[in-house]
Amino acid sequence: MATIRDVARRAGVSPATVSYVLNNSGPVRPETRERVLRAIAELGYHPHAGARQLKRRRSDTVGLILPTGERRLSDPFFLELIHALGDACADHQLDLLIATCRDPAADLRLIDRLYKGRRVDGFLLIDLQRQDPRIPHLRQAGIPFVAFGRVEGNGEFPWVDVDGAAGMREAVAYLVGKGHRRIAYLSPPLSFTFAYHRFRGYQQGLSEADLPLEEALVRITRLTMEGGYEATRALLSEGVPFTALIAATDLMALGAMRALHEAGRTPGQDVAVIGFDDIPMAAQAHPPLTTLRQPMDQIGKALIRTWLAAVNGESPSPTLIPPLLIRRESA
Amino acid sequence: MATIRDVARRAGVSPATVSYVLNNSGPVRPETRERVLRAIAELGYHPHAGARQLKRRRSDTVGLILPTGERRLSDPFFLELIHALGDACADHQLDLLIATCRDPAADLRLIDRLYKGRRVDGFLLIDLQRQDPRIPHLRQAGIPFVAFGRVEGNGEFPWVDVDGAAGMREAVAYLVGKGHRRIAYLSPPLSFTFAYHRFRGYQQGLSEADLPLEEALVRITRLTMEGGYEATRALLSEGVPFTALIAATDLMALGAMRALHEAGRTPGQDVAVIGFDDIPMAAQAHPPLTTLRQPMDQIGKALIRTWLAAVNGESPSPTLIPPLLIRRESA
């Protein structure tokens, strides 16, 4: 495999000059640059990442840790996120290293190994818990990171999040505008930070519309289609009256719609349904699901931009991205 | 950050000895090893990945290229796969580098950059096309890789695949055993290799049961829930009689079930439905979907095992993994 020396020899210059061309550092006469570039192309030369990393003390790699075990992600939303991150990384010539681990303790060990071994320059945390043990660990070890999502108490660290509260306020206002007064709400356990914020938004939305928060209309259930299905069946069988339903995630909304169908109530006609995320399946649902879109590209770009700042020793300010209400036929 | 010299100094030995301890190469007296290990622990030392890579000419990193653009994956199946791969990598102390790219040409450039720059030791190819431009490129460049899936003509290269044909034969036999004679089949375009094999399995299953292949029962449609839904509606509206339906993927089967529901025919009762993949949603469907499970852990392990062999210059033989018929209530 060609090295920088080979290129230098071929172009009739020193390795230093090649390096200057490669990195646009140092002054190089245009025609020399030309010669060097030609040599690079002819040899199909690519700089050795390890050597470069060793000298520059940078690996240009983003670490992404996926939770495993029971917290293993199965929401298709995360696949979208990975894609968006990949694209955003490509924009900045970064690579994305994915690591999984078996238990929370291994999590922290893995973080140390990757960072101290300089395999990655910093981390992206997704799927935060309201109290996440990784955060204090990273902070006190001085490891740069950016979280997708916030945590309880909101210690000072950089994060990017979608404004779940704003989204839900908008959803409620939208439904109220259509005359709905009894709006059910389906949520996963509030220990999920995003669930907590979205639920707060629902509450705020109600109070802005001078509607009471009714316990019976709020259901906490599992973060799956099945969870949404069961909770809705419960609502129906208990005879709690409602004309609209908001689910904290599309997956749950999809489950809810199935329960409504089975009970002979057509979503979008008899009951308005709104979800959150805008996963690909949402548009294909019957009827197509009205939902709050998480603007993936924007999220990916914001995360990487913030990550770069963090890695460069800045303390980037958090970013709150507004979701987008996508009106379809379910509400 | 501590280096190997720091560890050596602290343990009162030379860097060489530390290296021997680290890699279990070379003879080291037990008590010396003890001292070294203690020093490592005390300093929280982790070897520098770049330096190691430079010397060993190995990055211990697996490259995984995700397709983007229109071929972007949205099937949740891939999230499972990424997880399984992550776990399998962890077993061998490997890291998983994910790269996305915008177009097929960029694909090849990216491959070169990652491999020639020694950022990865080889690749894992997923989401193969029946004729995939990446394969000849990798082969002629002598870059080690393993494919998840086969391609047309089946050139000599290492792959791991789930035996879609066997699975479909089993599905047909199972349905025939229950007395079904008119079995519909939903498939994405046969340019997807897996779709091709699965369809062949369906054909074989029919002929083994001495049933004719009936054109009207076979529908080619999009690889989404929506695709399954539409194809099934078409079947129903055209009045083609059938008592069972096999879909090439769970997502499509889910769509089919919805169409059946809407037409007032209960899946599992009026019409038997079988899917393929066993995505998490399958178990939660109504009724729970009978399907052929792709044994993810096994796939991940096989892929990584084969990959390691390929990277070590061996020519590992292909692996065909049988899917597992999971009987639930839909058939």
Added chain:
DNA sequence: CCATTGGATTGAATCGTTTCAATTCCAGGA
């Protein structure tokens, strides 16, 4: 008591870059 043996340890070269400091080059001014 010395030579031999073989395990344990170490010194130093090396991997392929980047970058500082030193050198060369060249044009323009004195």
Added chain:
DNA sequence: TCCTGGAATTGAAACGATTCAATCCAATGG
């Protein structure tokens, strides 16, 4: 013609690990 100064180029020293070859040492055998 000789300086001077800035631009262009180069040599060589890192960066942090691995590993070959050389050295050290203790025990054994003659």
